[in-house]
Amino acid sequence: MLSKLLRRSRLPATSLALAIMLSGCASLPSSGPTAGKVRAAANDPRGLGFQIVNLDATAFRQLAGATGPTTEGRFAPLAQDARVDRIAPGDELQINLYEVGVTLFGSPSGLGETAAGAGPAVESGAATARRFGPLTVASDGTIRLPYAGRLQVAGSTAYDVQRMIEQAFAGKSQNPQALVTIVSSPANSVYLFGDVARPGRQQLTAAREHILDTLAVSGGARIASDDTTVRLTRAGQTVAMRLGDIRPSSSDDLLLQPGDRVELVKEPRSYSVFGASQRVSQVPFEAPSVSLAEALARVGGPNDAQADPSAVFLFRYDAAAVAAGKPIIYRLDLMRPESYLIAQAFPMRDKDLIYIANAASGPVTKFVSIINQLFAPVLTAVVVSDQIRN
Template sequence: MRSAAIGALLAATLGGCSMLPSASPTIGQVTKPAALADGRALDLVDLNESGWSEEDTPIAPSAAWSFTDGTTSSEQILVGDNLEIVVFEVGYRLFGAIDGGDAKDPAVSAAGAALPTISVPADGYVAIPYVGPIDVLGRTPQGVATEIRERLRGLSQRADVLVRVASGPMRSITVGGEVKAPGRIAITAAGERVLDVVAAAGGPSEQQSNLIVRLARAGDSQEMPLDQIRAGDAANVRLMPGDVVQLLKRQQSFSVIGAARDVAEVPLADTPVSLVEGLARAGGPIDNQADATGVFVFRYVDKDVGGTMTAVPTIYRLNLLDPRSYFIASRFRMQDDDVVLIANARSAQFAKLVQMLNQLTSPIVTVDVLTR
């Protein structure tokens, strides 16, 4: 009677073996799906000498923003601009002392007198001594200089005028966040770019790989990793007045889950981390639970599909029981947002079953012994 009861219990338990809880799938459960729920096909790549090479995987995924080169500072004078005006005169001067000697002597040299810097007010009118108010808003420095020179005719001997826009809030961009010297930076006709203004602000105050750049322009805001913006690339866009550049801290990392000794999020620093190093930092596989032939890396890889760059969901498979695979794993670089999964061995479920049966049958055996 007792044997029949135990047998029935065993049969019921074996039938429910697949229902036992599990923290990680087996190899078959990982490789069985052929596509994602949205229909995108999964690409399964074996990390061995015939299935993978370093050229197959880019060092970093592509990233871009839709911003293009902005226009350089306009030559037109804007509200808040600081004007520097220099008047050159020969002989009798309105803006400086008379040279020694006869003022009518043609040998007398010309001298320039710099007027105090003038900030353009909201109405656009600036007052020039001996000239009076001049509307400068929306005009070029050359045009303003010509008008001042014409108004000085008859008041000054052979006057010449230079007008230069020194700076102004409408000709600057703002740099903030994780830089050493945040603040406003003037935009010149040279056309400063993203990396230029980051350098002008003292450079990053954190590791470059842990920073993203947020660029705000005309109500739009986009982000991009700083270490993916390089000189000469389209991402290093020319900035325009009013742009706001922020460096924000974002720790890049990858995750190790499944039958690992330490399920962990592993940070990525400026130094590349290989798959072998990533597994070591997570303590490696659990001996009595993991399937060493099933170490998987989940990643989106940009590939040319029908002439269009598409993020293809890709699963890389590593067999740790093959000694040759360690050479490949040491060259396989981890990337931000990678997921490393160590699969459960199929025998792990059976071990759980045996443990459960021991817990169930031990009291029965104990009672049987005591009642004899």
């Protein structure tokens, strides 16, 4: 019939040659390999030598009894004990000196002279209080007080400095008593930056703040915790883990130390879909967890016109498996009813790749479509011509 139409339409010989060339279906465009080609690649000794694991009933039972991957314990090796009450250069101290009777810096009546650098005297019964500060600890770790000279305070606690001041004024004042308060201590602080609501320096206290405590005080992360990575730098070592994986009072919720740097980084989790799907795309999780069934539904599932629903592959990069020479590719057969239960229980991971294989009949279908596009105008012309002659 086709040859008759060609003779009647006087179709050029070049068109016949084109039709013959199109018979090479393997050269037609395709969105990816078929299931057979994936299996062949798995057995190719020159390739990666990956293993295909079928997500069947056996796999479902294993998934039901298995625990999911965890990053717990990444911060735990950095745990150390450190003091947060040691004075260091750059700290600011508030010093109150209390005297009774005949005082060095003023009389109980408040009429005595004010020493240089001292605040006004305040009477409280027979005692007089004199305030100094805030005083900044010099780079050499000292402070200077009138009649006491320079005191080496770096490395000491506030209580140590109190005793130091009282000993310095012994014999110069009647029963001097000192009260030292650390107003500001950059050396005993941590630094928060990145995607945190209120970045900056946060001073540690004797209550000993954990990572989550400090983030809570700073307003927390600007985006969802599951899409936020915490990078902790301590003593030149940097370790990162998802904020959502840090549980309160866990080994990863470390006690912060002076000088720690905590950076919050926006790193949304996502997966990619290729092959014979309704659309090829990169899809964000936008939820604490996403199953394989949900991942397929978000992209419209396999394409009815070109997909092989029995060959849905999940490529998961695992550095340890690759190093061991045993990369794993999971295969889901959507033609089996139990596969939908398995897909509901199979959790997606960040940067997973779903590939929906093309049907083996895809090239033939495309070839027939091209033939129809080539000769449909010819057939229409012949029919119209016959109608005109008749």
